[in-house]
Amino acid sequence: MPFKNIVKALLEVKHTVIDKLSIEDNSLVIDVHPTESFRHRCGLCGHRGTFYDYGNGKGPRLWRCTDFEGHKVFLRYSTYRVYCPHCKAVHTCKVPWVAHGSRFTHKFEEVTTWFALQMNKSATSSYMRIAWRRVDEIASRVKDSIASTAGDPLDGLVNIVMK
Ligand SMILES: [Zn+2]
Incomplete structure (x- = not known):
């Protein structure tokens, strides 16, 4: 290769x-x-x-x-x-x-978001060597991207049974 x-x-x-x-x-x-x-x-x-x-x-x-x-x-x-x-x-x-407006690649944002889900924000920002407030921006962008591609989580739902 x-x-x-x-x-x-x-x-x-x-x-x-x-x-x-x-x-x-x-x-x-x-x-x-x-x-x-x-x-x-x-x-x-x-x-x-x-x-x-x-x-x-x-x-x-x-x-x-x-x-x-x-x-x-x-x-x-x-x-x-x-x-x-x-x-x-x-x-x-x-x-x-x-993503439009981002200063980080898709992979960087995915890795940052994964760390943000595993540890606190300070540790994530320190490990990724980015500003603390960037962690929120990145995680929010990844969440929106997943939501836009995954569609409505209730798609295909037929019935809700109340007990
Ligand atoms: Zn256009």
């Missing part, structure tokens, strides 16, 4: 191409970009739009991944804005490795 595919498998990212790995400030920084099928997607609704501009021009963004051997790991990519015909508005493009 090619090295970049091994990295992609470890990161558990989809629709993502690994471009380059580097060590910067004792962290592993992985330059990535979405696959062609995932480009120009609206960050809010996910529909395909058209390139609008580079937005604030702050350069590439970093998203935190789970640590590797004690080193922080980040994905790096320069986002841009798209005009979305569905929303009829300009939004930041969607990237496949994070």
